[in-house]
Amino acid sequence: MSEKKIRTRFAPSPTGPLHIGGVRTALYSYLFAKKHGGDFLLRIEDTDQNRFVPGSEEYIIESLKWCGIEPCEGVGFGGGSFAPYRQSERKPMYRQYAEQLVQSGHAYFAFDTSEELEALRKKAEEAKSAFSYNAEIRMALSNSLTLLEDDVVRRKAAGEHYVIRLKVPQDETITFTDLIRGEISFQSNTVDDKVLLKSDGMPTYHLAHIVDDYLMQITHAIRGEEWLPSAPAHILIYRYLGWENVMPHYAHLPLLLKPDGNGKLSKRDGDRLGFPVFPLDWNDPVTAEKSSGYRERGYYPEAFVNMLAFLGWNPGTEKEIFSMDELIAAFSIEQIQHAGAKFDPEKAKWFNEQHLRNKPDIEIANNIRASVAKEFSFDENDIRLSENFLCKAVSLLKPRVQFENEMQSVGNYLFVAPSTFDEQVISKKWKEGCKEFFSELQNELSSLDDFTAENAKQLFETVASKNNLKPGEVLQLFRVLLIGQAGGVDLFGMVELLGRDETCRRIESALKQIDLE
RNA sequence: GGCCCGUUCGUCUAGGGGUUAGGACAUCAGAUUUUCAUUCUGGUAACAGGGGUUCGAUUCCCCUACGGGCUACCA
Numbered sequence: 001m002s003e004k005k006i007r008t009r010f011a012p013s014p015t016g017p018l019h020i021g022g023v024r025t026a027l028y029s030y031l032f033a034k035k036h037g038g039d040f041l042l043r044i045e046d047t048d049q050n051r052f053v054p055g056s057e058e059y060i061i062e063s064l065k066w067c068g069i070e071p072c073e074g075v076g077f078g079g080g081s082f083a084p085y086r087q088s089e090r091k092p093m094y095r096q097y098a099e100q101l102v103q104s105g106h107a108y109f110a111f112d113t114s115e116e117l118e119a120l121r122k123k124a125e126e127a128k129s130a131f132s133y134n135a136e137i138r139m140a141l142s143n144s145l146t147l148l149e150d151d152v153v154r155r156k157a158a159g160e161h162y163v164i165r166l167k168v169p170q171d172e173t174i175t176f177t178d179l180i181r182g183e184i185s186f187q188s189n190t191v192d193d194k195v196l197l198k199s200d201g202m203p204t205y206h207l208a209h210i211v212d213d214y215l216m217q218i219t220h221a222i223r224g225e226e227w228l229p230s231a232p233a234h235i236l237i238y239r240y241l242g243w244e245n246v247m248p249h250y251a252h253l254p255l256l257l258k259p260d261g262n263g264k265l266s267k268r269d270g271d272r273l274g275f276p277v278f279p280l281d282w283n284d285p286v287t288a289e290k291s292s293g294y295r296e297r298g299y300y301p302e303a304f305v306n307m308l309a310f311l312g313w314n315p316g317t318e319k320e321i322f323s324m325d326e327l328i329a330a331f332s333i334e335q336i337q338h339a340g341a342k343f344d345p346e347k348a349k350w351f352n353e354q355h356l357r358n359k360p361d362i363e364i365a366n367n368i369r370a371s372v373a374k375e376f377s378f379d380e381n382d383i384r385l386s387e388n389f390l391c392k393a394v395s396l397l398k399p400r401v402q403f404e405n406e407m408q409s410v411g412n413y414l415f416v417a418p419s420t421f422d423e424q425v426i427s428k429k430w431k432e433g434c435k436e437f438f439s440e441l442q443n444e445l446s447s448l449d450d451f452t453a454e455n456a457k458q459l460f461e462t463v464a465s466k467n468n469l470k471p472g473e474v475l476q477l478f479r480v481l482l483i484g485q486a487g488g489v490d491l492f493g494m495v496e497l498l499g500r501d502e503t504c505r506r507i508e509s510a511l512k513q514i515d516l517e
Numbered sequence: 518g519g520c521c522c523g524u525u526c527g528u529c530u531a532g533g534g535g536u537u538a539g540g541a542c543a544u545c546a547g548a549u550u551u552u553c554a555u556u557c558u559g560g561u562a563a564c565a566g567g568g569g570u571u572c573g574a575u576u577c578c579c580c581u582a583c584g585g586g587c588u589a590c591c592a
Binding site: 011012013015045047048050051110112114117118121128129130131132161162163165178181184185186187190191192195197198199200202204205206209224225226227228229230231232252254255257259262263264310311312314316317318320337338339340341342343344346347349350351397398399400401410425471472475476478479485486487488489490491 | 520521523524528531539540543550551552554584587588590591
């Protein structure tokens, strides 16, 4: 790996919505490429026509866009000079490499039907062992190693289905260096004769990803740990194709695990524990199942990405809140964890909260304006949609929410006057003279010129003492008159936000509604 | 079953032959706040077990246990 330009890829299958584990794989590949001034591309691995799910390719593209993980070339993103980037469109390219391997004696034609193989598997299972199409057994099956050459030609000419299998050597040790785990060795006898080309003429993942990575000049293949067991077969394919000296460096990422219990994170866990497992909402066209996404749940993409980056990686410092650019600068494969990470929905929320805190009020105000207008049916010229009002509301609400979209429900009292009033507070705190006090307060406030939190507070205290009341005695009542409830944002900050007219209106209206003797 | 990968607080992790084993989330307690939230302070809490190697091992090696992945004409 010297002066060669770094090129990484994300190569998902369009078999459904992109799992957050997949997004993380894409993210790490992206960060690594960007860090080294390289290219990151998106390739769609749709070699299995049976598992194709309509809409999932679009879903993948939209997810990456939302996350800000933008490939500089590939399906949905244009650019690049290695098109097409969809394997189904590259179908004609693969066969020659499979046949080349047959020519060189490293692969063979196999005519065994799925039924025959299925039967062998069953038999092996009954004998409590696993069937493996390998050196030990291949000489007993129907393939070009056992059949007469004429027979092979005749069968092919007759249109009989066949696959091309890799001829894995016996008694060899296959060693390679994983960027995360270091040197890993496999005994070739434990590797099976993987199918390279299927009977429908499509390549399997094993052949396709190698041909494409080679042709697309990929330098680093970052993928999930589930691929580790087939890595020796991949090394062999590179070797027999004569590409071993330019093959990409592999990095196998640890998996994302369930928050509780054992096993890898699945959609079911999200449903069960109430958190999304996908970046975006997804309605499955086949099963009609609905899955919720981080975007619709209200996460900021930068918080989502930040959270994902920290699941299995850390910068080695104590800084935790990162922008994408900061992640790019800090990223390194050496700091990737070796063990799987249990997903923690609580910490995910915390990341969003932190990004929310760091976001300027004006930006949040602009983000929530439309939904506030809709929620409360405000006219577009309503003062409560003004930049000034919304910014103040946001700053008041910011410490009380983790998501932008919680603001209007958590702070709904800032936008609309209450219709009910906390009886407990009233019956506990209301006493002689309160009515007079609030009437006078309303009166005084209505003529307060500079209507700030500070001035309103001062006035409140003055009027209270004039009525022989301690501020503490009527503060809670004041809050209930204004918003109907006991808790909430800073009282006088809210008074300033509401403004003179609305504040007075609310006091007056509350005094009428509360109807005390 | 076989093969491969892994194992530091409940969780995400830092660290690394000699440390009071650090941080964050969660949790608990106190302070601040007229309330709730925020904020601040503090607390509980971890090197899976057994053998080596070593003056010394949580750190290196081996074994065991446990966890995970793979074992398809799926990726």
